[in-house]
Amino acid sequence: MREKEIISDWFHQYSDDIYNFLLYRVGKADVEDLVQEVFIKAMKGLHTFKGNSNPRTWLYSIARNIAIDEIRRRNRNKWRTMLSFDSSHEPKIDQTPEQLLHLSEENRLLYEAIQSLKSSYRDVIVLRGVKGFSVQETAEILQWSENKTRSTYHRAKMALQQRVGGATHE
Structure with missing residues (x-):
């Protein structure tokens, strides 16, 4: 081809x-x-x-x-x-992207929470959690080890849960 x-x-x-x-x-x-x-x-x-x-x-x-x-x-x-x-x-x-995409309130809050994360957390959350890449694929894209990918993803999920949980309880 x-x-x-x-x-x-x-x-x-x-x-x-x-x-x-x-x-x-x-x-x-x-x-x-x-x-x-x-x-x-x-x-x-x-x-x-x-x-x-x-x-x-x-x-x-x-x-x-x-x-x-x-x-x-x-x-x-x-x-x-x-x-x-x-x-x-x-x-x-x-x-803002959410105005352009007319996101629902829940999606808007999640989007804002993801945007508030530091860039490495944002990258791994989007690749693993949103786009569904495997650990190996995510590690390859980010040029990280698989262990770093796993641990950063875990930390990123915890940080995201705190932000989303904090936003709904305010």
Whole structure:
């Protein structure tokens, strides 16, 4: 199969999952651009894909790196905006993902709780708990050992339970 056909097949199979992962990870409305970037990088790097792992885990690894880069870029822009004294550079307020997706109240609370976790907890919760990756697949995507993946997932679930439990009892 030609490279474009392979990427096209993967896009049809995995783009919705990648979109949801990136939405949880970066929490902004411009996720479509990031999904495209994932598949562009995959096409450019297809020759490096050895086939030793599932293409889904490889694509999630690319998506995770793109999400990290995007968050860094946003943080740099936020600092530039904060350091600027010109009022024409005030940050614009985007619609939140939950407004865009019309999430139910329960899903919105869960989404907000996941967003409040530190990034390593957020990654492992989304990959294992939301997307259903195995320990091995999650470890591969995050470039962690399986033991670290298990223990971080356990800690992340505990932190999430505290946040969700605390939000419902306030």
